[in-house]
Amino acid sequence: MQKSLILILICLSTFFLTGCFELLEVVNLNETGGGSAKIVLNMSRSKAIVKEYMQRDSVQGVKVPTPKSIIDGLEYAKVLLQKEDGIHNADYSLDLENYIATFTADFDSVQALNSAYNVLLQKKPVLKDLFVYEFEEGGFSRTINETVLGKLAPYYTMLTLYGIQDAKFTTIVRSEKVVEEASGNSRISTSGKSLVEVKNIKQLIDKQSTQLKLIFR
Amino acid sequence: MKKVVLFLVCFALSLSVFAQPADRTLSKIPLNTPIMVSFNFSHFLSKVSTEQIKSYEMVQYGFSAMKKSAGKDSTILNKLYSKPKAYGLEVLPSAVLFVSYDTTLSTRKMISSPLVGLSVPLSSGKKFEKLLIQTMKEKYLDFVEKRDGYKVYVNRDFGIAWDKKNLVLIGGSKKTIDRDITKVMTLPASGSVLSNLDVKKAITHKGDICSGIDVKPLMEIFQKVMKEEMGKSTEKSSFNFLDFYDYSGGASFGVFDFANGAIELKSESVIDAKQKEFITKMAKETVNNKFLNYLPDGGVYGGLSVASNVSIMKEYFDTEGKGVYDSIMVYAKKEGVKKLVKKDSAILALKEGYWDDSTTWDQRKAIDEKVEKKSEELFEENLAKMDEKVDSTLAEYGLTLDNAWGIFKGDLLVAMTGTKEIIDTFKTYDYIENEEGEYEYLEVEKTKLQKIPAFRSFMTLTNKTVFQTVLDSLVSKKKLVKSDDGQYKLDVPQLNLSLAVKGNVLCFSNDVEFMENYFLKGRKVEAALTGEAKDLLFNYNSSMFIDIASITDLLGEDAKKGPMAMFTEMANNNFSKIIMTSKVTGEKSYGVFKLGMKSERNSFLQLMDLANETFLKFSGKRF
Numbered sequence: 001m002q003k004s005l006i007l008i009l010i011c012l013s014t015f016f017l018t019g020c021f022e023l024l025e026v027v028n029l030n031e032t033g034g035g036s037a038k039i040v041l042n043m044s045r046s047k048a049i050v051k052e053y054m055q056r057d058s059v060q061g062v063k064v065p066t067p068k069s070i071i072d073g074l075e076y077a078k079v080l081l082q083k084e085d086g087i088h089n090a091d092y093s094l095d096l097e098n099y100i101a102t103f104t105a106d107f108d109s110v111q112a113l114n115s116a117y118n119v120l121l122q123k124k125p126v127l128k129d130l131f132v133y134e135f136e137e138g139g140f141s142r143t144i145n146e147t148v149l150g151k152l153a154p155y156y157t158m159l160t161l162y163g164i165q166d167a168k169f170t171t172i173v174r175s176e177k178v179v180e181e182a183s184g185n186s187r188i189s190t191s192g193k194s195l196v197e198v199k200n201i202k203q204l205i206d207k208q209s210t211q212l213k214l215i216f217r
Numbered sequence: 218m219k220k221v222v223l224f225l226v227c228f229a230l231s232l233s234v235f236a237q238p239a240d241r242t243l244s245k246i247p248l249n250t251p252i253m254v255s256f257n258f259s260h261f262l263s264k265v266s267t268e269q270i271k272s273y274e275m276v277q278y279g280f281s282a283m284k285k286s287a288g289k290d291s292t293i294l295n296k297l298y299s300k301p302k303a304y305g306l307e308v309l310p311s312a313v314l315f316v317s318y319d320t321t322l323s324t325r326k327m328i329s330s331p332l333v334g335l336s337v338p339l340s341s342g343k344k345f346e347k348l349l350i351q352t353m354k355e356k357y358l359d360f361v362e363k364r365d366g367y368k369v370y371v372n373r374d375f376g377i378a379w380d381k382k383n384l385v386l387i388g389g390s391k392k393t394i395d396r397d398i399t400k401v402m403t404l405p406a407s408g409s410v411l412s413n414l415d416v417k418k419a420i421t422h423k424g425d426i427c428s429g430i431d432v433k434p435l436m437e438i439f440q441k442v443m444k445e446e447m448g449k450s451t452e453k454s455s456f457n458f459l460d461f462y463d464y465s466g467g468a469s470f471g472v473f474d475f476a477n478g479a480i481e482l483k484s485e486s487v488i489d490a491k492q493k494e495f496i497t498k499m500a501k502e503t504v505n506n507k508f509l510n511y512l513p514d515g516g517v518y519g520g521l522s523v524a525s526n527v528s529i530m531k532e533y534f535d536t537e538g539k540g541v542y543d544s545i546m547v548y549a550k551k552e553g554v555k556k557l558v559k560k561d562s563a564i565l566a567l568k569e570g571y572w573d574d575s576t577t578w579d580q581r582k583a584i585d586e587k588v589e590k591k592s593e594e595l596f597e598e599n600l601a602k603m604d605e606k607v608d609s610t611l612a613e614y615g616l617t618l619d620n621a622w623g624i625f626k627g628d629l630l631v632a633m634t635g636t637k638e639i640i641d642t643f644k645t646y647d648y649i650e651n652e653e654g655e656y657e658y659l660e661v662e663k664t665k666l667q668k669i670p671a672f673r674s675f676m677t678l679t680n681k682t683v684f685q686t687v688l689d690s691l692v693s694k695k696k697l698v699k700s701d702d703g704q705y706k707l708d709v710p711q712l713n714l715s716l717a718v719k720g721n722v723l724c725f726s727n728d729v730e731f732m733e734n735y736f737l738k739g740r741k742v743e744a745a746l747t748g749e750a751k752d753l754l755f756n757y758n759s760s761m762f763i764d765i766a767s768i769t770d771l772l773g774e775d776a777k778k779g780p781m782a783m784f785t786e787m788a789n790n791n792f793s794k795i796i797m798t799s800k801v802t803g804e805k806s807y808g809v810f811k812l813g814m815k816s817e818r819n820s821f822l823q824l825m826d827l828a829n830e831t832f833l834k835f836s837g838k839r840f
Contacts, residue, residue: 024646024658044643048711055708098644170646172656191654198648 020045022168027142029175033135034108036089043099050099067096074101077120081105084119086112110135126151137216142171144210167201177216184209192217238311238421245336245385245401246410250317251435253410253420254428257311261425264475264819273825275832312337313420318438324445327438330390332397342381367402371395378402416468424472424483425821431468432487471808475821484808493804495533500758500801502526504628507722508675509755511736512746517632518771519670519763522754525627528679550607554599562592613694615686624684625723626677630754634728636668636771639711668772669712673726673736678718702737753798760798765789766815791815791827 024040043050056064065073074092081090086108093102107113110133121127130148134141171186173179178192186197197212204210238255246253270276317332339345346368350357353370361370367380374391377384378398389397410416413431420429467487474481488496502524534542569584570576576584599606611617643665646658678684688705691697697705700715707714716725717737724736735742746754753760769789793813800807814823 022645026658042644042646044645045641047643048641048709052709100644170648170658172648172658174655187656189650189654189656191650193653194655194657196648196656 020166022170024170024172025142026172027133027174029135029140029173029177031176033110033140034106036104036106037113038102038104040103041101047099070094070101074103077103080119081116084112084116087116110140139213139215140173140175141211141213142173143212144204146207146210149204149207149210164201169199169201169204171197171212173212173214175214175216179214180217181215183211183213186212238313239338240411241382242311242313242336242338243411243417243420244406244409245383245404246313246315246334247317247332247400247404248408248410248412249431249434250315250410251431251438252316252428253313253416253430254315254426255311255313255420256426257424259311260423261475261821264477265821269822270825273829275829278832278836318434320434320437320441324441328442330393332393332401333388334397334401335386337384337386339379339382339384342379342384345379345384364399364402369398369402371398413468419468419470422470422472424474426473428471428473429468430470432489475819475824477819478814478817480812480814480820480824482808482810486806486808488801488804488806491537495529495537496801496806498529499525502529502628502758504630504755505626505675505677505722506755507677507720508630509745509751510741511673511675511724511731512632512751512754513634513742514744514747516634516742517746517750517754518635518767519633520631520750520754521761522630522757523628523759524757527622527625527627530627531622550600550603554596554603557599558592558595561595562588565591614690615683620680620683623680624678624687626679628677629674630676631672631674632754633670633672633768634731635671637671637713637728639667639669641665641667641711669727670768671726671728671731673724673728673731675725676723678721678723681718681721684718684723702733704732704737753796757798757800761795762797763795764793765795766793787827791823 022040022042022045024038024042026038026040027035028037029035053064054067058064071094074094078090078092081087088106088108090103090105092104094100105116107116113133114129114131117131118128121130127148129145132143132145134143172194174194176193179188179195180192182188182195182197184197185199186195188195195214197209199209238257242255271280313336315332315334315336317334318327319330319332320327322330349361349370353360360372361368367378369376369378371394374389374394376387376394376398378387378401379385380402385398385401387394387398387401406412410420410431416429416431419431420427469484469486471482471484474483504522504524566572566584566588569587571581571584571588608618611621641664642662644660644662647661648656648658651657688697688699692699692705696707697716698708699705704715704717712727713729714725714727715729715732716723717732718724719736719739724732726732726736734740745751750762753762765788769785772785791814793815794811795813796809796811798809812820814820816823
């Protein structure tokens with residue numbers, strides 16, 4: 001089963017090899033700091049290449065997972081998360097036509113969310129605390145750990161050949177509390193209760209706007 | 218008047234003598250030096266003046282930086298920069314860089330301690346010495362040694378030596394530097410490259426930079442290195458490189474020229490006596506003229522052609538070339554097995570926990586030893602089974618090692634004939650505010666158009682039956698899909714790659730319209746290729762050309778997108794075409810590489826313009 005987890009990671013790294021993809025993160029926060037989270041990995045822009053790769057055994061020495069092994073991996077991740085304290089209703093969907101994978105879960109607190117993330121990546125300690133969420137009365141933040149980014153730096157140069165720097169990373173945060181202020185180039189909605197931040201992976205590689213911070217009214 | 222005319226004649230003669238390396242420059246290069254490169258300044262400066270070069274900001278900046286680091290010696294540097302002859306340096310003629318090896322040494326020592334030298338003519342040894350005294354000051358007396366007819370200064374693994382008319386700079390091993398300097402400065406004429414007329418002729422060709430190769434000594438060195446590299450395989454096949462080649466005479470050369478409107482490199486190589494028959498037969502081959510039926514005039518923007526004959530090659534490998542063939546096969550098998558074993562070893566290491574964070578250094582060491590031992594066993598095991606594996610892999614496609622040789626004639630032509638558009642549909646997200654004034658995402662479908670090159674490639678088949686067997690195997694393994702019109706398509710979405718056979722011509726293309734309306738119907742193009750493109754593709758043993766200007770026009774806006782946009786723009790602004798050809802005529806093989814520039818101005822100056830612009834853009838330095 002743990003092998004399946006490694007397969008998810010290999011799957012992700014294979015996807016990274018294709019370069020152009022979109023990563024979407026949606027966090028719904030309630031007043032007490034719990035809520036729901038959704039991660040969407042959209043490989044649709046590269047689907048021609050992904051389809052080609054999926055027909056092979058390996059690409060550049062990396063074994064290509066089969067659809068069954070991807071589903072097994074996602075199932076395993078779901079099972080793992082459902083055992084975690086503070087995590088509920090973990091689920092996933094997979095569109096193998098357009099190569100879009102979605103993972104959702106409800107959480108009681110951001111600490112549970114952080115812990116759940118690290119549990120999924122326990123076999124890859126180098127990625128520990130890559131994403132860290134914090135919540136308090138006055139605000140919420142999501143930080144991408146620059147030290148971990150630094151450890152991943154050697155792969156970036158190679159991956160830029162495949163256009164990874166053009167890949168997009170978007171975050172939507174919806175909150176029951178009104179957002180007074182938000183960091184970086186995020187846009188706050190008319191209601192003040194949600195925001196969206198779009199950046200490309202190159203900005204993360206260059207360690208620009210690695211922290212999204214909201215201050216509540 | 219007589220005296221004036223005599224003076225002018227002498228002056229003109231002296232210039233022509235000094236255009237290429239003078240005898241005195243070559244007199245300091247040992248006989249059997251395999252590699253020499255001459256820098257022919259007067260030839261270069263007849264096209265580009267020093268004033269033009271010094272006018273570039275980056276050159277001025279570079280010199281200014283050198284002056285700053287030279288400190289007190291900057292006045293000398295200034296003078297050297299503006300009047301090198303004042304210090305006895307005869308810059309106008311040629312300087313020759315040479316690399317020589319002592320083949321009496323072991324291979325490792327030979328390769329690690331080459332004699333690298335630069336021979337520069339001096340207009341006046343005295344003036345040069347004056348420069349040296351000014352630079353070295355009191356150290357001159359301590360370090361410069363006077364010997365019989367010349368003086369020398371050695372600094373560990375680098376030395377300079379000079380007499381009245383020559384300066385030689387030598388680099389090498391500190392153990393041998395003194396010996397090498399003595400050797401070079403006391404060379405008799407019979408012991409220098411002057412006594413080898415072929416080599417002398419090779420290195421004195423007209424051009425900005427000329428490299429001369431004395432092939433026989435180079436082959437001896439290569440032989441020594443190859444024997445060690447190929448190890449046991451060489452012993453098993455009893456392969457002796459020198460038995461295989463006979464370069465008893467002749468030298469090869471390459472001439473590099475910054476011409477007006479183009480950068481050119483021309484080479485001329487000697488064909489060795491033992492391969493002459495085989496090479497001469499192959500040289501008569503051209504690509505199949507039938508390919509011309511499918512190449513439109515004005516519609517080929519780039520191409521590659523190779524004319525060879527597999528049956529001549531096989532005949533050669535069965536007879537004179539058997540030793541080489543066997544050695545190559547053994548070497549290739551070993552490399553193939555090494556790769557397999559490397560992969561298995563990596564998997565084994567992973568299973569043993571080599572990469573786990575909790576594994577200690579000692580444990581990793583133990584795993585390394587275990588994996589290495591297992592690798593050796595796997596290597597021997599796989600090597601023994603390699604022949605069987607190759608045979609069984611070929612059999613899966615209906616092939617044997619023998620009949621595989623006979624499928625293709627050996628010619629190949631690839632032509633870029635335009636562009637085609639790929640419509641890419643993909644899902645992405647729009648971010649909108651909903652009725653409650655909150656952000657949400659909507660999954661939307663979008664399309665993007667992308668232009669890619671359209672190409673047609675052709676080969677001549679000599680055994681259609683065997684080739685058909687291969688095609689049928691590929692279809693049964695689902696690598697190809699056969700369509701009713703006789704095309705075999707690769708299942709790669711949007712790229713429309715397919716191959717088909719008409720008569721004895723095999724075509725592989727991504728141009729659907731061409732395949733279906735021309736090739737499969739046996740229909741010729743309205744007007745077949747003519748001019749330079751036809752000459753390049755059909756009249757050389759091998760050739761390649763790229764019409765850069767036309768291709769970037771064709772690609773239009775798409776050429777300016779993506780990670781290659783910067784290079785495409787630079788190429789389009791500065792270069793017009795690339796041409797490479799090779800042809801064997803008589804006893805020599807001729808090669809040409811030409812990079813055409815956009816304007817007819819001297820190519821060196823055009824490159825300097827580009828480099829200077831880049832320098833100014835990124836540094837903002839002006840002074």
